Amino acid sequence: MKTTLNQSLPLSLLLAASPALMLFSVASAASSASRQADMEKLPLFGGKAASVWSTAESDVVAETNRVKSPSAAMRWHIAVDHYGGEAKYPIGWPRLWRALKGAERDWSGYDFLEFRVFADTTRDKLPGSPVTLLLRTDAAEGSWARALTELKKGEWVNFSIPIAGLPKPDAVQQIMFSISDSNYRHKDEVEFSIADLALTRWARPTLVEFAPERAVLFADAGGLPVRFRLSGLKAGERAEIVCELKRAGETVGRAVLATERGSQRLVLKPSARPWHAGAYELVGKIGDGPPRTTSVRLVESPWTEKGAKP
């Protein structure tokens, strides 16, 4: 069965209508409220057009009960049938999918795929793997899948999937939700309300996924590798990140890197004196923006420990 719901805006239109993209200023990955304000969004479910979402062994309709705006959500209903599946999937593989075309396929300029899901079922609770998100790409491995195991019966759950983790984010061909009938009992009924499905990105230079490669390390390791992803920059633009290791307010290691968007790595080295065991703060920031801070523990190594013999 194929059900028509709506169509999202073409990416090219959205880009043309987004002057904010041209701005270059500083933002932080702070609270979720300010996060929403700092994010640009490309809806993948606009609620207007036809022939976009397809289903198999299930039905989909616009969600009108659980969200304020029905144009932003759909309700996918499955009556589990272990005997009525397709010949190729004898137990059953109910699924809901949408093909992406043209510029929509290029997700590489975005940071997250975001959506929220409300699950309901005739069962007491959902099975361990209630539904899977599957993205088909041009990558050699073909598709990327993530089981949405966080879902709970009767609750909305927000998802934010980092685009950087996809195998080929510049060539996403299809987005699909599917369940495996074998995870359910015959005649179970389950439905998922999927809302606010969209690609999002930081509108201003933002330090994301900032973390030391090692939260604990030997004090005499010689350096601390730090990984981060820089977002909110357009191709060719650069921003300067300052990274410092501090102990009790004193900076014991500092590195500055002017770099483009994307995943980056740098190694912090001791500034003047060797590092000693103890609790440290790793701080990263762009320009005069608010810092990202995380803790690091340095441990006296087995090869320098006092009293070790000979």
Added chain:
Amino acid sequence: MQVCGAELFFDFGTAQSAVWPGCTRATPSSQFSETASFGWRTKEGLRAYARAYTNTVPNRSRGTEEPPPIWTNPITEDCIVGSTSNAFVIKAAPGDYEVYVVCGASEPFRGQFFDFTVRVGLTEQRVQIEGGYQFRSLRFKTTVGNAPLAVEFHPRSKWVCSAILAWPVAQRERVEREFLKPFEAATWRLPPEEWAKWKADPEPETGPMPPLTEADQRRGFVVYSRHYLDCVYPRTKPRAEELGPTLRLFACPGEFEPANFIVLPLRDLAGVRVRVTDIGPVPAGAIEVRKVRYQLARPNYTVRHRYRVVPDILERFDGGDLVANENARFWLTLHVPSNAPPGQYTGQIEFTSASGSATVPIQLRVLPIHLRDDPAKLFGIYYRHPYDSMAGAEDGVSREHFRRRADLEHADMAAHGTRNVTLSCYSPPADAAGQFKFNWDLLAAKLELWRQHGFRGPVVMSINTDGVYEKHVKERYGSHLRGVKDPPEAFSREITAMVRAIDAERTARGWPEFLYYPVDEPSTDAASVNFMLKVLRACKAAGVRTYITADPTHDQFEPLRPYVDVWCTQPFAPDRETVLADSKAHSVEYWCYPNHVNGENDHTPVAGARMTYGFGFWRSGFRVLIPWIYSWTVGDPFNYLDGSSMDFFNRHEPDGTPMPVAMWEAYREGYDDHRYLFTLEQLIGKAKASPRAAARAAATTAEQELQQVWNAIRVQPKYKHDDLWSPEEFDVYRWLVARQILAVQEALLR
């Protein structure tokens, strides 16, 4: 293809089997004589075999068409086997020749170990091949005078040969180009038409090459090190901070510990040697030097037509040449003697080549800790027992080979902390008198080996459920009980009788407890669950415990719960709290078979393997780890692209000596992590009960540190690649535990 010197190219086989273009057919009837230009010295004891694999083959169990075990070509599809000394004689014009001998068979030859010597002139080479589906090539140089050229075969068991080719030395380049290159690609990779369908996945991205010193440029290579849990691919570039490394290790007496360094040749390097000095109490002889071998591997078990190059097998390295721009990772395993005194020690690795050398310093701290095994936990593994091949062997040499291989593998498992393997106890269905025919001697031999190597029970014992089912339903069921039907009551009664018979023998012989394992990985469909209900109930009726490879979080398996004593699941699922509560309430056990870190679908989650075996296992609440499998081979054991599925995990040398893969070494490191944790837990318990205040205080501090380690674990059902600790963190967390062990030990003595 027409090649030069065709009169000296012989393809062995039957009168009907294919012949490589340009070769001359030779069969067991081809006898040498005054009038014949080639042939065998004697026809006695010769037998030809032919089995071509040039198309897919049906798999009835799965209901699919699959690739054959190997892809053959006219040379490899057939062979001649002899059991006595013989020679293939060729009349050749006087001169200098090169001789190329292809040994191997496309038959399975499951119980056969070919062990023989091939002699050409004064030169001889030993060949050892276990079974079929694999081929070796030998090269000789010889001078032919007035006497004909003779290639002699001298068997210890039997010999096998597929082809002999000889050419005047002047024609070497042309033969290499026109015959050897295409033949070897077709035999050890894939035939050209099949290979054309396969595409390579790119290597993981790597950073830029750091600036190199003049000394590096001059000697033609760069030396660096990266943690062994991090895979290094042929084109991985070093990071600046990894250059010029010092290897640092800490270990306890009796412990094995890995270390590695990588040489990136800037040009071809000849005459490479690696020498390691003594490191304090660790003699150089207790340090294995291996080189990581890259393999073409599928991205998943049965995926076809896609491959990637992965670091995999740790091959013994006794010297050789290195190829330009391809990382050569040298993997060292130090075995600290059990009487090694604690302290700080140093040593070094000396790497030499024709164009230069390098020295890599090693620091080792030996800790005064006796690591303890947790008696409540068990580390096991699925196993294809060589004794089954031994039972089918026709000669003493083959029997001894399989016996020795089993012994070496058991010793290898014990050295990696694994002291439990799955076994089987098969009999045909009961005869008219209700009697079974078990091979008790075979099972007794396996359990004796088990005992000799200090293995621990219970034993997961598979039984011939399928055979009994076939007797009563007149057909077999498929993989995962595909197509299974509701069996009659007589089936259940016979399963009960079979299990009773096995368990009576077990009791009489004083063997460890058996966990009865009637079906592997039943599916969740209703017919499968109904069948499992009957078969498990039938096993339980014999008064034994049962074992099932199924995920109890699937609702469909709910009816099975009263009849299951051990749930074995691939992930650490359910979670710890559920596992502990269910174990306490219903006396069930949860075991884990973490195939995601065994190579079934990925040869590279080395860090995931250590996490699964150590800190992850400690955190999980599960009782046993029992992955599938110690070694899995379909077709040629060193060709991961042939056969219906990928080969994975440990390999063995021609003589049966185990060859580890990196993940197997990571299992041991995880097992050691677990021993550090258990040792500390034991000492904390002892210190808390101590009358000494210092000991109790040390216990409190240690408990807090242990809790921090516990909290740092990012709990996952499957530890593979994502969201793991960095490789270096594993060692720091182990050290945090070790340091507390030292502190508590000292406080207890103070």
